[in-house]
Amino acid sequence: MSQPDTKQRILDAAEELFARNGFYATSLRQITQLAEVNLAAVNYHFGSKEELLEAVILRHLGPLNDKRRQGLEHELQLAQQEERRPRPRQIMNALVEPTLQLRAPGSDHLAFVTLVGRLLADTQGVGHEIFVRQMVPMLMQFYQALVEALPEVDPSLLYWRLHFTVGSLSHMMRCHDRHGVVPPGIDPEIEIEALINMLLDFTVAGMEVVP
Amino acid sequence: MSQPDTKQRILDAAEELFARNGFYATSLRQITQLAEVNLAAVNYHFGSKEELLEAVILRHLGPLNDKRRQGLEHELQLAQQEERRPRPRQIMNALVEPTLQLRAPGSDHLAFVTLVGRLLADTQGVGHEIFVRQMVPMLMQFYQALVEALPEVDPSLLYWRLHFTVGSLSHMMRCHDRHGVVPPGIDPEIEIEALINMLLDFTVAGMEVVP
DNA sequence: GTATAATTTAAACGATCGTTTTAACCATTT
């Protein structure tokens, strides 16, 4: 009767349901039903519903932020070697690309990216602080890189523009399956690479504009 | 014992609590406590919790969308008279400015703007469809205006860029009181006019860029 | 094989929830 992957199944089910419905509208009974485990297993393995959410968040967030940092550091090193400033587009790409790749077809992380998008939006919610605590040091690094890349733009402008970028990015993290009414001639299904490029064009242009 | 403004008090309390905590994490008992009315009054006046949310959404949304449309129509008329294309910045301003003015000091609509930001993010939530149903026709108008304003940019790009803008805007609607860690020298308190201008600079630059 | 630890399980607990019920109270109409 012992199942070697009980914890993983709970985590997978929780990730999916928290992403789809949010923390408060997902019950442990829904999770354990989907995972085909017993209700008390959640408390045994994770302690509480909140701790389960924390485990769900942390399981992928570390690797995602590592990828982002790698991309950033790669550009910073390159810029140093070539004795130039880091390029804004490469900086923004390091933030955007690994994130949106999480929603690529074949990715196992589609639910996770939705969940992250939700957590960013739910400013008073249970997972928000956990998530932000992980995000903030990384965003500071991006901010510093942008200040270096764009000395002609006031640093406080760059702070707010990074905020706007996070808003656009989180919106794209959530909205992969609901498009509302689409104008004639527009295909709501789009390749991830194309979406990434469009978002980069948009945000980099916004970053670089001198008022 | 009869109170002439029971409905308004319920609506005000609901607006505040739904905005702060979201629909699912707000109970009717919290709302009626804050409003100092009896629990059954909600069902008597509004029918159900969901219908209360709908009433909360609709009470301000009509006027907000009217303002947005007015701003847009004004620019379209002006452009027609002057025999020129509409200006992208004026179009975006019509979308952004009335929205963010809702969070200006002295505004009674701070909770509402937060609630709208939440609803946009909660793609499976109760209020989302109600809200989107009101938004979509208006966004189509903005989209058409942008297509007219920027003939050198592919219309499908403009569709996605409008999406990105909605993402940034809704992020700013939610995040008025939580800034996370702020870099040294940056003041997280900012005047609404300044914020509006910054967001416009950012989004208009992103709209206009030709790939 | 026995003892110990880990895991699973069903039932129960106490709490909270949205909704309903019904009587009392208040306001308006005749």
Added chain:
DNA sequence: AAATGGTTAAAACGATCGTTTAAATTATAC
């Protein structure tokens, strides 16, 4: 004043919830 309609109120309902409990089962160590 009585009849009618509108509103408030407390209690109750049935449901759901996260958490706990204690026994049974399985896994591991000796």
